[in-house]
Amino acid sequence: MNIPSSVRRLTGAVAAPFRPQRLRPQAGFLATGVLLHGAALLLWVWFLLALFSVPAAALVPLVLALGSVVPRTWLQRHRFRAYARADIPPVTAVAGRYDLVRAWRRMRSGAYWRQFAYHQLAGLLLGVAEAVALLLWVGGAAALLNYVWSWPLPLHWSVTWWLWEWGWLLMFGGLGLLFAAPRLADSLIRAEVPVALRLLGPSRAEELEQRVDDLTERRAETLAAADAERRRIERDLHDGAQQRLVSLAVNLGLARATLTDLPPDARRVIDEAHSEAKAAIEELNQLVRGLHPAVLEDRGLDAALSGIAARAPFPVQLRVDLAERPAPAVEAVAYFVVSEALANVTKHAHAERAEVSVVRRGGILRVTVTDDGVGGADPHAGSGLRGLRRRVASVDGTFGIDSPAGGPTVITVELPCVL
């Protein structure tokens, strides 16, 4: 059968409220709302009655109202999720043990008072509205079925004659109410969800704060994962390829040293293979050092940096002052900064000497690389400095470079020690 869409929309709109799968959440939402908000009303009545008779006794409902904010919020959150399909995000919990201090700190948060306002103030209005909507249903059903329930009533009850005479009118009225009730329930739900979200959930600022916290944590995890991966690759190369190459070079070296009676051609081939193997080891070493040097993991920044400083083709004075080791990812960044900065100095600065200082002051790791070269380094020109800046930014560090033409160049990097 082909029903025009306008007709289908119309019949759908009429029938929609009566679909059983809509009825249950609506009724559930209203009933639980009446119960929960009714409790708030009771607390008010109790409080006011006590206040005007035995004022001291008013403390009891007050404490109950204040103390039940968290469980009532919990219940409301479940109610909205179950019947209104609305997720109220939780407010960040106050950390600490469950004691009076924690309770006090929680009471000082804005979220707590927003939730209290929802339960004890907005709850009054919402509860009344929900009760009305619920009554619409009950009243509508009662009016529609008036012939059914008025039939067994004794005739001499004064109302029943009226019901018999005008009952058909009531039936129509009841039918109307039953049409209206689901719509009212729906609009109530739609109206209440934003209120609940605003008052029970975190505020915009708190949400952003939470998001920043989440992102910070996730970034720290990503960094740690990348760092761990670099270390894994380093270890694999170390224990695998590098050892094999060394062993190969040793065997070639042995051949060179012991097979003295070889024809000159064979000797030359062995010599070449030997130098090739040694060059490959050196290249692999460079690669591994760029990834994540083992000495950094085993012995920390001081040891790893003295290795870089020793390999620089000019004298480097190194000062490392660390009471305790920073987070591994931060160590890796600091190592990278010094390594890359010295590589830049080697390539571009024509420096005679350089100074590297790594100092930890409180939560900040300050890395300074100074050279006496020609200066004029442009942080936006080379990929080296840009890479440095990016690497530093990845852990929320600050990067500064001072390089007037003619030198000297000073690179200052500050990193947070804990991510």
Place this chain on the structure above:
Amino acid sequence: MRAVIAEDSVLLRIGVVKVLQTAGFDVVAEVDDGESLLKAVEEHRPDLAVVDVRMPPGFTDEGVRAALTISRQWPDTSVLLLSQYVEERYAADLLATRTGGVGYLLKQRVADVEEFIEALHRVAAGGTALDPQVVAQLLVRGGPDPLHRLTPRERDVLALMAEGRSNAGIAAELVVSESAVAKHINNLFAKLDLPQADADHRRVLAVLRYLEQGQS
């Protein structure tokens, strides 16, 4: 001369054993971790122990710790540490426990078989063999001021001296005469304000002591 070797990489161990045999050593034990090394040294009392720094179970500095124990308990056994990277404080730790019979080289130096064999003999005979990279790191640490007064050639001589080379070795390396080397050494001893010492390894120690003082 008898030697033991502690190295967990089988390939490299085979290679080093071959080099040791070529150098005329009798390899009496091959082990792959620090504890077995100590047992082997106690049992065989070898002249030389060749030890990998990174070994099971922790893969950090097991070899260094075993070497320190050997230095304390069996001073007649010389120790040559092999490492993937060099860390000058390992060398400083070792040199603090004994006056000679110590070596600390990068693993890849084994490939230069002739030089490695020379280092093996030097260490087994109570001398020293420090990796040029260790010496370079020590020079970085030393603080520039007194070293600044050295000429580049004197710095080269100091570095080779710190590695444990003899005057003849230094002369060959730098392609100068032995008497020139002796003159450089006298000059730099004077500049660094060091007393003349007789044995070769004493020179190394003197240099290292000086460099350590420069740190503090």
